[in-house]
Amino acid sequence: MNKIDTVLANSTQLLKKKSLHVIKIGGNVIDNSENLYHFLKDFEGLDGYKILVHGGGKVATQIAEELGIEAKLVDGRRITDIETLRVVTMVYGGLINKNIVAQLQRFGNNAIGLTGADGNFIRAKKRPVKTIDYGFVGDMDEQSINPQNISRLMEAGFTPVFCALTHDGEGQLLNTNADTIASALAVSLSSIYETTLIYCFEKKGVLLDINDEDSLIREIDPEHYEELKTRRIIHSGMLPKLDNAFTAISCGVKAVIIGKSDDLGQLKNNQPFGTRLSKNA
Amino acid sequence: MNKIDTVLANSTQLLKKKSLHVIKIGGNVIDNSENLYHFLKDFEGLDGYKILVHGGGKVATQIAEELGIEAKLVDGRRITDIETLRVVTMVYGGLINKNIVAQLQRFGNNAIGLTGADGNFIRAKKRPVKTIDYGFVGDMDEQSINPQNISRLMEAGFTPVFCALTHDGEGQLLNTNADTIASALAVSLSSIYETTLIYCFEKKGVLLDINDEDSLIREIDPEHYEELKTRRIIHSGMLPKLDNAFTAISCGVKAVIIGKSDDLGQLKNNQPFGTRLSKNA
Numbered sequence: 030m031n032k033i034d035t036v037l038a039n040s041t042q043l044l045k046k047k048s049l050h051v052i053k054i055g056g057n058v059i060d061n062s063e064n065l066y067h068f069l070k071d072f073e074g075l076d077g078y079k080i081l082v083h084g085g086g087k088v089a090t091q092i093a094e095e096l097g098i099e100a101k102l103v104d105g106r107r108i109t110d111i112e113t114l115r116v117v118t119m120v121y122g123g124l125i126n127k128n129i130v131a132q133l134q135r136f137g138n139n140a141i142g143l144t145g146a147d148g149n150f151i152r153a154k155k156r157p158v159k160t161i162d163y164g165f166v167g168d169m170d171e172q173s174i175n176p177q178n179i180s181r182l183m184e185a186g187f188t189p190v191f192c193a194l195t196h197d198g199e200g201q202l203l204n205t206n207a208d209t210i211a212s213a214l215a216v217s218l219s220s221i222y223e224t225t226l227i228y229c230f231e232k233k234g235v236l237l238d239i240n241d242e243d244s245l246i247r248e249i250d251p252e253h254y255e256e257l258k259t260r261r262i263i264h265s266g267m268l269p270k271l272d273n274a275f276t277a278i279s280c281g282v283k284a285v286i287i288g289k290s291d292d293l294g295q296l297k298n299n300q301p302f303g304t305r306l307s308k309n310a
Numbered sequence: 311m312n313k314i315d316t317v318l319a320n321s322t323q324l325l326k327k328k329s330l331h332v333i334k335i336g337g338n339v340i341d342n343s344e345n346l347y348h349f350l351k352d353f354e355g356l357d358g359y360k361i362l363v364h365g366g367g368k369v370a371t372q373i374a375e376e377l378g379i380e381a382k383l384v385d386g387r388r389i390t391d392i393e394t395l396r397v398v399t400m401v402y403g404g405l406i407n408k409n410i411v412a413q414l415q416r417f418g419n420n421a422i423g424l425t426g427a428d429g430n431f432i433r434a435k436k437r438p439v440k441t442i443d444y445g446f447v448g449d450m451d452e453q454s455i456n457p458q459n460i461s462r463l464m465e466a467g468f469t470p471v472f473c474a475l476t477h478d479g480e481g482q483l484l485n486t487n488a489d490t491i492a493s494a495l496a497v498s499l500s501s502i503y504e505t506t507l508i509y510c511f512e513k514k515g516v517l518l519d520i521n522d523e524d525s526l527i528r529e530i531d532p533e534h535y536e537e538l539k540t541r542r543i544i545h546s547g548m549l550p551k552l553d554n555a556f557t558a559i560s561c562g563v564k565a566v567i568i569g570k571s572d573d574l575g576q577l578k579n580n581q582p583f584g585t586r587l588s589k590n591a
Binding site: 092095096097115118119120121122123124126127128130131132134135139140141142143144146147148149178181182184185186187194196198199200201202 | 373376377378396399400401402403404405407408409411412413415416420421422423424425427428429430459462463465466467468475477479480481482483
């Protein structure tokens, strides 16, 4: 290479965004200590920057029951009253989050357990009361994220582990959907990193036949997605998940992968993992 | 100033350690929301780097009772069995810690709530079983602290808020005395920062007469301390606290202040606050 080529190559290298994986796990991983162990080991093994977002699991419900706090439902919708907020702050922010951190540290990953209040990373808005008062629930989108603060934490060598809590900036913690947190983080941080968003759930990915795990669809691009919807192949429960995923992609996320937590190790080994959604399949 | 003087002055400035306050609060502050509010506002107002360490408070006992977990005592010593560890992980690491963080954020302080597992900041050893099995209790000293990791977090712009939990590096969280955490943090970080350790408690400081808050002793140096001990002026309950404080000072901490949380604001205003222990009064 001559000098100019070298300079250009170096600039491209410098301009190339670093890779980030934002990975969300739910109750099906958290409630099973063996699944969780294997998932966290695989998570630790992934190269590049990474962020873990975890939901609740059954333990919050169990502890609420033991404390005599009844689940509040209005028109079938779950309400986060002040008692329930206390329980989820204890269970999500304390019990689950800090045990995940201790496990990740054991595997050599320099994890830090967080709510959205920590580092002012996620500032949400208490859901306005219309027909239903949802209580201490936080609504948010990618504008609620502070990507510079999160980036500073990662560049200092730490791996953020977020539970499903945010704050309003006025001292109030808020219960917030973990899927929403994960996708907002991915969209917001795609301004700094080349970001892949991974949703771990109980199936291997998007299936042609919901009862046949071998019918996994490996890749879907927007055109293919429209076709699958028209042919009514995609299961109705998957539609909001996939709509949100393609929205995230149109907002800057490189790819969204939907897969089984057990299979995350395949990503490290460059084997296909789950269903990969991207602009160009 | 001539050139050499300017260079020397700049070098001295560079060599001068930055100031750090490590402040410990206990149940008497945490259990009273008004006290806590004022303390956190004063904490936010302090200049320089700062670390908050908080103990438990009555809420852990209350929640344990509500969950039907009885306090385990052996020979009058409190035992942390696995059920109690779950409760303190929820209450210290979740409920108390994250609410303190949300309050500090409200006041504009960029706090991050931590256990010793986060960032591998504090790695303790499970207390060996001799005559008593204390359960999941972590023993530690300044060697257990990772000052580089904590400094990286602070240099990235965050204020660490530690609860009284550590880990063993093998995935196990451990219940650990908050006073011990605070003094170990102060000693360890004195290699990087000019560190002042502050213990907030219910009295104004070290009193000549325990029943007279006006009998506050403003400053004690080692010589004066020996004299006070000889004259049996210092209350017996204060002796271990003061012994530990002078040990911390002999290990590099610039000063230890023992005072009332309500009065912390005086520090900001350069007014005398509590009893100041140092090498040279």
